[in-house]
Amino acid sequence: MRVVAVISLFFISLLANPLQEAIDRAKPYDTIKLHNGTYRGPISIDKPLVILGVGDAVSILGNNEGSVVRIRSSDVTLKNLIIRGSGSQLYSLDAAISMKKVSSCKIIACRLEDVLYGIDMDMVENSLFKDNFITSKELPIQLRGDALKLYYSHHNSFLNNTIEKTRDVTLNYSHNNSFLGNRFFANRFATHIALSHNNILKNNLYKYNAVSIMLMGAKDTNVSRNTLHSARGAAGIGVMIGAVENLHLQKNSLRYNAKAIYVDGKEKERGIKRFLEDNEIAYNAEAFHFHATIRDNQIVGNSVFGNIEDVVKDTAGGYDASNVVAYNYWDRYSGFDKDGDGIGDTPYEVYQYADKLWHHNKAIKFFYASPLMTLLDFMLQLAPFVEPTLIMRDEKARISP
Numbered sequence: 464m465r466v467v468a469v470i471s472l473f474f475i476s477l478l479a480n481p482l483q484e485a486i487d488r489a490k491p492y493d494t495i496k497l498h499n500g501t502y503r504g505p506i507s508i509d510k511p512l513v514i515l516g517v518g519d520a521v522s523i524l525g526n527n528e529g530s531v532v533r534i535r536s537s538d539v540t541l542k543n544l545i546i547r548g549s550g551s552q553l554y555s556l557d558a559a560i561s562m563k564k565v566s567s568c569k570i571i572a573c574r575l576e577d578v579l580y581g582i583d584m585d586m587v588e589n590s591l592f593k594d595n596f597i598t599s600k601e602l603p604i605q606l607r608g609d610a611l612k613l614y615y616s617h618h619n620s621f622l623n624n625t626i627e628k629t630r631d632v633t634l635n636y637s638h639n640n641s642f643l644g645n646r647f648f649a650n651r652f653a654t655h656i657a658l659s660h661n662n663i664l665k666n667n668l669y670k671y672n673a674v675s676i677m678l679m680g681a682k683d684t685n686v687s688r689n690t691l692h693s694a695r696g697a698a699g700i701g702v703m704i705g706a707v708e709n710l711h712l713q714k715n716s717l718r719y720n721a722k723a724i725y726v727d728g729k730e731k732e733r734g735i736k737r738f739l740e741d742n743e744i745a746y747n748a749e750a751f752h753f754h755a756t757i758r759d760n761q762i763v764g765n766s767v768f769g770n771i772e773d774v775v776k777d778t779a780g781g782y783d784a785s786n787v788v789a790y791n792y793w794d795r796y797s798g799f800d801k802d803g804d805g806i807g808d809t810p811y812e813v814y815q816y817a818d819k820l821w822h823h824n825k826a827i828k829f830f831y832a833s834p835l836m837t838l839l840d841f842m843l844q845l846a847p848f849v850e851p852t853l854i855m856r857d858e859k860a861r862i863s864p
Contacts, residue, residue, distance in 0.1 A: 482506055482523070486514075492538070497521045504531045504548070511538035516545075524548045530561035531578065540569040549578035551600065553608060558583040559597075562590075570595060580608030581629065587616040592624060599629040604651050613637040613659075621645055626653070634659040641665070647672055649695075656681045664689060674700045675720075682708040686715065694720040701747070703727075708736055716743045723747040723770070728756040735761050735787065745769045752776075757854060758783035766864040768794035774813045774855040782853045792861040800862045811860035814851035 482502040485495055491510045499518035504525045508514075525531035525548030532546060541560070550557030558580035560570065566588040574596045575581045581597035584590075592611075599607040610629035611621070616637045623644045626632060631652040634640065641663040647653035653672040656662055660682040667689045669675035675691040677700075678684060684707065691701040701717040704710065705727040717723040723744045726737065736759045744750045746769040751762075753776045767773055773795060790806070798807035 480504075480506070486512065497544070504546075505529060505533065506531070507533040507535065508539050509535045511536055513540040513542070514544065515540075516543035519543075521545060522547060525550075525578075527551070528557075529555065530558045530580075530583070532560045534560065534562045534565055534568060537566045537568065539565065540571070541573055542569070542571045543573065545574045545576070547575075547577040549580070549600075551579055551602075553579065553606070556580055556583045556608070556612070558608065558612075561585075562587045566590065569593075578608075580612055581610040581626070582612070583609075584611070584613045584616045584619070586614070587619060589618045591620050591622070593620075593622040595624045596627070597624065597629060598627045604630055609633050610650070613640065616640070626650060631655050633657070634662065638662065642667055647675070652677050655679070656684065660684070663687075669694075669701075671695050672699075674703050676701070677703045678705065678707050678710060680706045681710070684709075685711045685713075687711065687713045689715045691715060691720070691723075692718045694722075697721055700725050704737060709738075710736065711738045712740070712742065713738070714741045716745075718743070718746050721748045722752045723750050725752045725754070726757075726760070727754045728758055728760075732759045733785075735759050735785075737761065738763075740764050742766070748772065749775045751855075753854070754778065756783065758785045761787040762789075762791060762857075763787065764790050766792045768792065768864065776815065776852075776854045782855060788855060788857045789859040790861055791857050792864045793857065796857075796860045796862075798860070805862050807860040807862055811855075811857040812853060813855035814853055 480503050483506045486506060486508060489495060489512060494513040494515055496515050496517050499520040501522045501524050504523045521543060522545040523531060527548050528550045531549050546559040549559055559575035559578035560582045562568065563585045568590040570592045572594045576598050577600055579600055597610040607630040609631045610626040611632045613634045618639045621642045625646045627648040629650050631650065632654050634656045635658060637659045639661045644666045646668045649671045651673045653669050653675050654664060655677045658680040662684050664686045665688055669691045670693050673695050675694055676686060694700055699721040701720040701723045702712060703725045738761045741764040744765055744767045749772045750767050750770040751774045755778055757776060773793060793811050796807055796811045798809045800806065801808055
């Protein structure tokens with residue numbers, strides 16, 4: 464392997480692109496070392512190559528058109544680079560790094576800023592993305608690009624990256640990817656997984672996103688030991704779940720969200736689809752929000768406390784026998800434990816009282832959490848004149864967290 468050194472240029476001619484010339488001259492598997500300075504892009508890499516920044520101020524600057532770095536070869540490594548200045552066209556996926564039909568690439572310790580998309584991945588496999596910082600152009604959030612856009616991309620690892628003030632991270636038809644130890648701050652949909660299977664989200668930190676994790680048409684997904692706090696806005700959601708199969712949501716911390724867990728269940732589902740286990744769900748407006756139906760959930764071992772509402776259901780209908788709900792701690796549970804086994808002697812049951820009026824007149828929701836509704840709900844619990852609806856029953860509620 465040869466090492467090709469490119470001398471830092473502080474003044475670069477508008478008519479020259481010495482970095483691209485060095486790439487074109489390099490042989491496969493060469494290493495190009497860049498010292499501190501600004502190198503003009505865009506650049507295109509069509510052979511196995513390492514581009515290594517030596518120093519803490521090695522910048523590749525695009526011309527504000529298209530993508531800054533185009534990778535069209537496998538076995539390419541970019542390390543310790545600052546990449547800036549992509550175009551601003553959403554339809555052309557202008558990105559800091561564009562990767563297509565490649566494998567075994569590495570993007571390590573790079574800073575991607577003032578770009579529309581961060582890394583656009585089209586059919587990328589067995590690649591590593593580690594210790595990167597990704598942010599977008601300062602545009603309205605709906606006009607920003609995705610920090611990471613995966614399309615038909617499989618078996619990739621994302622480790623210890625920081626993603627901040629972008630639009631989304633999206634996985635479409637992308638399987639067997641792992642996100643470990645990443646940080647997501649102030650994005651829209653921080654991780655949006657659609658029609659993608661066998662993905663792992665573990666030990667990630669989510670804060671100030673509109674939706675921390677969204678799962679739509681995903682199978683065999685493992686979401687464990689993540690921190691999902693402070694989703695933004697009146698409808699901020701920790702985890703939004705729709706049309707999933709074999710979802711394991713385990714040992715996560717969900718705090719300070721409008722809705723901690725939002726579940727859109729389907730009447731035609733059969734068999735347990737969601738395993739919601741051993742999570743801490745605390746200080747949210749709503750701990751569990753169910754749309755359409757409450758069925759096919761295994762809700763076991765969670766600690767639910769300090770929430771305004773434990774369970775909310777926004778359509779008519781009650782609790783389905785297909786659920787398995789047991790061994791959760793609910794701070795509203797008021798039963799006894801006479802035998803001292805840590806399990807309440809009676810089930811914990813959640814009913815809709817005044818809330819049931821929403822099913823008949825949606826305008827009543829305007830008064831949600833008002834003193835009037837609180838008083839009405841209290842009176843209905845004492846002497847209900849409308850039969851309440853059971854929406855959750857924990858057969859073996861824990862006495863303590």
